[in-house]
Amino acid sequence: MSTKTALQGLRNWLDSQIVGQPHLTDRLLTALIADGHLLVEGAPGLAKTKAIKTLSEGIEGDFHRIQFTPDLLPSDVTGTDIYRPENGTFEFQAGPIFHNLVLADEINRAPAKVQSALLEAMAERQISVGRSTYKLPPLFLVMATQNPIEQEGTYPLPEAQLDRFLMHVRVDFPDATAEKEILRLSRLEASAVAQKPAISDVVTQEAIFAARAEALATHMADPVEEYIVQLTDATRNPAKYGDDLAKWLEFGVSPRATISLDRCSRAHAFMQGKDYVSPDDVQAVVHDVFRHRLILTFEAEASGQTPDGIIDELVQRVAVV
Known part of the structure; x- marks a missing residue:
């Protein structure tokens, strides 16, 4: 079975289990x-x-959920050295971060020390305890969640940490048709006789690494690469594309955004079964890649501008080479 076929099967299975949230x-x-x-x-x-937990059931890897709270300590995430009196030594006890898929639930409820420990894990794929450094698994993905409704008792994520996330995805309510399907699926799961259907072929870690290599090797023509560079440059030099953009954008995106847009465009093309990257692939992911990296001016916020609206303007004004 090819990697594309395996991942397409995983995608179909996920869509059957996570109703109303295809994005x-x-x-x-x-x-x-x-x-x-x-x-x-x-x-x-x-x-x-449920989405990331279900994903962990469809791939070869383990999952752990960390509930972030204001009293959480870095050692609650990374692990700590435990004293063993029988031999008079310290032994490292790994924390929940040492899993393949990690859900950082309500990440903005954790204080800065915990966020910095998670930042090292995400950026360096390692954690430090005392004088020792420990490598994380080769397959390692963090999905952090934020609740946009309740902000009391939260610690907003700093821009430097937001930049470490590949994408910032916004999830909206499902429509009425999907809501009805959710009810049906919920009743089935609650039934004593019903069993959750398992995926026919669990995707191995080797297949995931092979898919990553194939996605990176997906052909990208020079004009598409130039288009990606021009989109990022437009956020840093918005005056070239309109005085209004210059008034709205205080800081543009970092070079990480260029790299992320390139990789996400390739991954999107790969998931669509294509062997080349087109401008449509870039435009399909640019909102999720840029959304959390743009810093708007006070004037933009006062006039009701949003990062998504500004990205829409950038897509319209930056020409495909």
Whole structure:
């Protein structure tokens, strides 16, 4: 079975289990193939936790959920050295971060020390305890969630940490048709006789690594690469594309955004079964890649501008070479 076929089967299975959230499941797989981390923002009850937990059942890997709270300590995430009196030595006890898929639930409720420990894990694929450094598994993906409704007792993520996330995905409520399907699926899962259908072929880690290599090797013509560079440059030099953009954007995106847009575009093309990257692939992922990296001016916020609206303007004004 080819890697594309295996991943397509995983995608179909995810869509059958996570009803009404195709964008979330698509972005989860994109992050898995692009080897990055995901920040998901949405109201409670929109299957954010279920999505990554279900993904862990469809691939060869383990899953752990960390509930972030204001009293959480870095050692609660990374692990700590435990004293063994029988031999008079310290032994490292690994924390929940040492799993393949990690859900950082309500990440903005954790204080800065915990966020910095998670930042090292995400960026360096390692954690430090005392003088020792420990490598994380080769297959490692963090999906962090934020609740946009309740902000009391939260610690907003700094821009530097937001930049570490490959994409920032917003999850909305399902439509009425999907809501009816959710009811049906929920009744089946609650039934004593019903069993959750298992995926026919679990995707191995080797297949995931092979998919990453294939996605990176997907052909990208020079004009498409130039288009990606021009989109990122437009956020840093918005005056070239309009005085209004210059008034709205205080800081543009970092070079990480260029790299992320390239990798996500390749992963998107790969998931669509294509052997080349087109401008459509770039435009399909640019909102999720740029959304959390743009810093708007006070004037933009006062006039009701949003990052998504500004990205729409950038897409319209930056020409495909």
